Amino acid sequence: SQTIHQWPATLVQPVGSPLSLECTVEGTSNPNLYWYRQAAGRGLQLLFYSVGIGQISSEVPQNLSASRPQDRQFILSSKKLLLSDSGFYLCAWNSGLETQYFGPGTRLLVL
């Protein structure tokens, strides 16, 4: 069966520091991968998606970037964090069908 991992689970970072969040998927090959951000009490906003290695599409202009160095690895990065980057970051995958399956998420607090 497929499993999706995210780490770290929680992160507290100062403003201006770099960020790297990692997501990996097991039990499937060539998945579509997605990064979402969820602000407190809000719905999910799609940040990036990838249909293959090295292929990244950005949905909103922002302070973040994404990379997919391996088939089942998706990384979310920032060179300098802003206060507004705080939130709950969720990685998701699907196999080309509609239903997306989510990882456990990373709660980021920028101070």
Next chain:
Amino acid sequence: EDKVVQSPLSLVVHEGDTVTLNCSYEVTNFRSLLWYKQEKKAPTFLFMLTSSGIEKKSGRLSSILDKKELSSILNITATQTGDSAIYLCAVVPRGGAQKLVFGQGTRLTINP
């Protein structure tokens, strides 16, 4: 721009009550609608509704898609405290990489 609106944003009921959550959407080219339940962390998948499958049921939960009204409802009967969660509705437009457009979510609280 594709848009999904859920109502109410928050709902508090007593255990045993029946609740109905609403989701309306504006999508250029509709493909499917999904419902998720989010407790502490990751949203978990509940239902997918499409033109060929407009009604789904699982235990005390059921959902209907109304393509004419561009909306969907999620019903929960005989609610339990374990049903307390945020319920998210998302729409998948045709084309692209199955990008989900989410509503704001409904926070449901079931009091004993």
